[in-house]
Amino acid sequence: MLGGLFFVPMASLLGILVAWYRRDPRRFLDGPAEDAPLRLMRWAIGLLAPQRAEWGQAMLGELGHIEGWIRRMSFALGCAGAALALPPRGRAATGVWAMIALAAGAAGLYAGMAVRYGLGGGDWIAVSILTVFVLGVLVSGFTFLDQILPNTVGWHRLVQVIAVPFLVGAAGTLRARDPIIGKRIARLAAIASSLGLFAAPRPPPAR
Amino acid sequence: VTSTTQEEATTVPSEEVATEVHLKSGSLYPILVRLADRGLLEASWEPGVGSRPPRHLYRLTGEGRDFVAALTAARVDRTIPAAHNRWSEA
Numbered sequence: 001m002l003g004g005l006f007f008v009p010m011a012s013l014l015g016i017l018v019a020w021y022r023r024d025p026r027r028f029l030d031g032p033a034e035d036a037p038l039r040l041m042r043w044a045i046g047l048l049a050p051q052r053a054e055w056g057q058a059m060l061g062e063l064g065h066i067e068g069w070i071r072r073m074s075f076a077l078g079c080a081g082a083a084l085a086l087p088p089r090g091r092a093a094t095g096v097w098a099m100i101a102l103a104a105g106a107a108g109l110y111a112g113m114a115v116r117y118g119l120g121g122g123d124w125i126a127v128s129i130l131t132v133f134v135l136g137v138l139v140s141g142f143t144f145l146d147q148i149l150p151n152t153v154g155w156h157r158l159v160q161v162i163a164v165p166f167l168v169g170a171a172g173t174l175r176a177r178d179p180i181i182g183k184r185i186a187r188l189a190a191i192a193s194s195l196g197l198f199a200a201p202r203p204p205p206a207r
Numbered sequence: 208v209t210s211t212t213q214e215e216a217t218t219v220p221s222e223e224v225a226t227e228v229h230l231k232s233g234s235l236y237p238i239l240v241r242l243a244d245r246g247l248l249e250a251s252w253e254p255g256v257g258s259r260p261p262r263h264l265y266r267l268t269g270e271g272r273d274f275v276a277a278l279t280a281a282r283v284d285r286t287i288p289a290a291h292n293r294w295s296e297a
Contacts, residue, residue: 055240058263062221065262078233086237
């Protein structure tokens with residue numbers, strides 16, 4: 001049963017990696033985040049394709065002229081929806097849609113397994129925790145990671161495609177006490193990491 | 208969007224447009240982007256004042272005004288025959 005939960009951590013890992021590589025400080029205004037609508041807006045404009053960057057700045061500028069938390073949040077939510085739907089979609093937006101699809105697929109898988117085999121109380125607790133974690137990554141994790149992670153270049157692809165799957169596989173081996181299972185986990189992690197690399201935008205060129 | 212920008216012959220921020228046409232930002236911005244992509248709308252930047260950041264202002268282009276005029280004419284053409292029908296029925 002717990003083997004089925006592997007998809008959600010992979011989806012979370014994919015989201016974290018996408019957030020890491022999507023980080024481009026030129027797309028954000030300097031200064032600390034002031035409130036949730038502004039953080040949401042910064043996240044949303046980061047989803048836009050490079051050719052729509054000016055529209056992102058326009059949304060951000062308009063938000064600065066709107067008073068009241070509810071009105072600001074409503075405006076930011078609308079802009080986030082527009083950024084996700086507006087063509088051409090950037091790699092970050094594609095990554096978010098991939099995350100949503102993975103999360104929905106995992107939820108469907110759990111629902112199917114629950115109906116077919118039934119889940120125990122402990123499994124439901126694990127599913128709930130992982131679901132909350134995935135939602136957290138979807139809703140706020142990108143922004144949070146954008147703010148705290150360093151802007152790495154060069155070696156990050158090796159870390160993403162080799163080191164992270166290796167560590168995930170090692171953890172899986174230790175947990176399952178079976179190297180074959182660990183190998184499978186590492187292979188899935190490598191696939192997820194590659195998807196993350198595909199979904200993430202190119203890092204900014206050195207200035 | 209069109210009536211506001213045409214009649215006043217001035218630039219307006221998106222918030223004003225949204226209030227005028229009763230659209231939320233999630234619906235309004237994709238429309239503004241499409242209009243700008245088609246060359247019907249142009250945007251300019253209003254400099255920021257104090258702590259307020261610069262904001263986008265929008266205005267119809269000449270092509271946009273022509274499009275609105277054609278659209279309005281087409282709407283009038285559609286409503287006039289309907290009125291005639293009602294009168295003939297009476």
